[in-house]
Amino acid sequence: MLSVDEVKQSLQSAGQLHVLQFWPELSEEDRDVFLQELSLLDLQELKEHCEGAARAAASPPVRLDQHMEPVLSQFIGSVTKSDKNTLAQWENEGLLQISKNRVGVLLLAGGQGTRLGVQYPKGMYNVGLPSGKTLYQIQAERIHKIQELAEGKHGTKCTVPWYIMTSEFTLAPTEVFFKENNYFGLEPSNIMMFEQRMIPAVTFDGKVILQSKGKIAMAPDGNGGLYQALVDNNVLEDMKKRGVEYLHVYCVDNILVKMADPVFIGFCISKGADCGAKVVQKAYPTEPVGVVCRVKGVPQVVEYSEIQPYTAELQGPDGELVYSAGNICNHFFTRVFLQDVAEKFKSQLKQHVAIKKVPFVDTCGNQVKPTKPNGIKMEKFVFDVFPFSRNFVVFEVLREDDFSPLKNADGTATDNPTTARNSLLSQHCRWARAAGATLLDEDGNTLLPADRVSSAGNPPAKCEISPLVSYFGEGLEQLLKGKTLQTPLILDEKRAEELQTQ
Numbered sequence: 001m002l003s004v005d006e007v008k009q010s011l012q013s014a015g016q017l018h019v020l021q022f023w024p025e026l027s028e029e030d031r032d033v034f035l036q037e038l039s040l041l042d043l044q045e046l047k048e049h050c051e052g053a054a055r056a057a058a059s060p061p062v063r064l065d066q067h068m069e070p071v072l073s074q075f076i077g078s079v080t081k082s083d084k085n086t087l088a089q090w091e092n093e094g095l096l097q098i099s100k101n102r103v104g105v106l107l108l109a110g111g112q113g114t115r116l117g118v119q120y121p122k123g124m125y126n127v128g129l130p131s132g133k134t135l136y137q138i139q140a141e142r143i144h145k146i147q148e149l150a151e152g153k154h155g156t157k158c159t160v161p162w163y164i165m166t167s168e169f170t171l172a173p174t175e176v177f178f179k180e181n182n183y184f185g186l187e188p189s190n191i192m193m194f195e196q197r198m199i200p201a202v203t204f205d206g207k208v209i210l211q212s213k214g215k216i217a218m219a220p221d222g223n224g225g226l227y228q229a230l231v232d233n234n235v236l237e238d239m240k241k242r243g244v245e246y247l248h249v250y251c252v253d254n255i256l257v258k259m260a261d262p263v264f265i266g267f268c269i270s271k272g273a274d275c276g277a278k279v280v281q282k283a284y285p286t287e288p289v290g291v292v293c294r295v296k297g298v299p300q301v302v303e304y305s306e307i308q309p310y311t312a313e314l315q316g317p318d319g320e321l322v323y324s325a326g327n328i329c330n331h332f333f334t335r336v337f338l339q340d341v342a343e344k345f346k347s348q349l350k351q352h353v354a355i356k357k358v359p360f361v362d363t364c365g366n367q368v369k370p371t372k373p374n375g376i377k378m379e380k381f382v383f384d385v386f387p388f389s390r391n392f393v394v395f396e397v398l399r400e401d402d403f404s405p406l407k408n409a410d411g412t413a414t415d416n417p418t419t420a421r422n423s424l425l426s427q428h429c430r431w432a433r434a435a436g437a438t439l440l441d442e443d444g445n446t447l448l449p450a451d452r453v454s455s456a457g458n459p460p461a462k463c464e465i466s467p468l469v470s471y472f473g474e475g476l477e478q479l480l481k482g483k484t485l486q487t488p489l490i491l492d493e494k495r496a497e498e499l500q501t502q
């Protein structure tokens with residue numbers, strides 16, 4: 001730990017001496033904690049960070065719109081446009097790689113979930129499914145099942161390691177939650193949690209913001225902080241040691257996420273890709289999803305906050321959106337590509353400016369909760385490595401099978417706990433019916449095939465299938481064909497066993 005004089009000197013040369021303004025008022029204990037925090041800061045880089053943030057916030061945003069073009073069709077694979085055999089080949093390839101322990105999953109879970117408005121990590125959220133499962137539990141059970149499917153097919157026991165990137169906000173509660181839940185039945189040594197870096201929030205004139213008298217306002221460095229975090233925490237070494245060559249990176253809030261999706265992984269591998277992105281057709285031009293496209297001929301995502309409305313609304317000859325490839329934050333990377341990024345490209349990642357309301361302590365020592373934006377948070381984005389890819393591919397999937405994110409609190413129009421819950425229950429109704437089950441609604445009436453999702457987005461019935469029973473609808477016929485089942489239905493392993501013997 002540095003001494004207070006050393007810190008003072010560095011802060012002075014960075015033009016940030018105000019950080020110690022309340023030093024005389026702090027208790028011994030608070031001083032220790034603060035000094036520790038300041039010692040961890042890269043004080044050499046602080047000046048550049050603060051000046052850079054102020055400069056970036058003051059400059060007009062760089063517009064990419066006029067350089068945008070859609071991704072070339074030869075680099076796009078599609079679930080709907082591929083025949084059954086091709087899809088089966090990709091799935092087989094994915095399962096084969098999983099069975100050989102070559103596939104890992106990496107969860108981006110360092111975000112603060114401000115829009116959802118909860119104080120705990122989003123993965124701990126329970127959207128109100130009949131089973132009461134949280135997002136973390138659903139994800140863990142899908143890992144379980146995909147290992148089982150790969151083992152069943154190839155006869156070898158295998159592991160899909162789960163890397164979880166957290167931040168100062170999410171690490172401790174996530175660790176406790178996993179422990180309390182007995183790691184959801186997974187082997188704890190195959191779950192690796194690590195922390196991304198935090199960086200100071202800065203005022204518009206380039207001053208570090210004090211959150212309280214003895215604490216700087218810090219924020220995670222964006223999900224593109226992943227690449228620094230991989231290095232800081234020796235994650236790539238761990239992957240190498242385990243023989244993991246392919247990584248499926250995903251964001252925490254998509255209730256339909258297919259962990260280590262073998263079809264996606266198989267597709268990327270069979271195309272020889274080093275980097276890939278899953279997309280869905282955008283639902284409407286202003287939907288808050290990034291657009292996967294090319295910028296000056298190079299693959300890139302233009303984030304929803306950075307695209308101009310007229311570009312987002314551009315239509316092709318048949319009225320379709322020109323930029324319809326919506327990023328669902330499901331990425332494929334080879335380990336070798338990540339190694340390259342870590343060694344050569346990580347420092348070239350773009351910095352994005354986010355203007356936020358950052359609570360602070362004013363010069364008189366009063367705590368202030370600003371009503372309008374007062375601070376700059378600089379963020380890196382996980383997809384900003386796409387331009388460094390040598391062979392980038394896009395995989396288009398169906399929204400109803402792959403994407404229903406939890407972003408907002410209930411009471412909002414979209415992407416909230418109700419829409420997430422309904423998407424999952426609707427999917428499971430479809431699976432049950434496709435497997436030959438007849439479902440009865442809560443009044444005992446038979447649900448007809450025409451009973452689909454209502455205009456309010458409600459599923460035809462409450463039918464929830466545990467990922468431990470089925471990963472993507474497979475294996476249900478032997479349990480459900482010709483059976484009439486009352487809903488609400490929770491098809492968990494116990495119920496599956498009962499149905500098997502009926």
Ligand SMILES: CC(=O)N[C@H]1[C@@H](OP(=O)(O)OP(=O)(O)OC[C@H]2O[C@@H](n3ccc(=O)[nH]c3=O)[C@H](O)[C@@H]2O)O[C@H](CO)[C@@H](O)[C@@H]1O
Nearest residue numbers: 108109110111220221222223251252289290327328329381
């Ligand atoms: C930059 C990015 O990827 N944007 C994508 C993200 O947007 P969106 O703005 O929704 O991104 P979020 O803020 O939800 O972050 C995405 C994921 O990154 C994690 N996170 C975020 C910040 C951070 O410092 N550390 C961290 O790990 C979050 O916990 C989350 O799992 O998801 C959308 C789909 O749902 C995509 O269309 C957007 O293109």
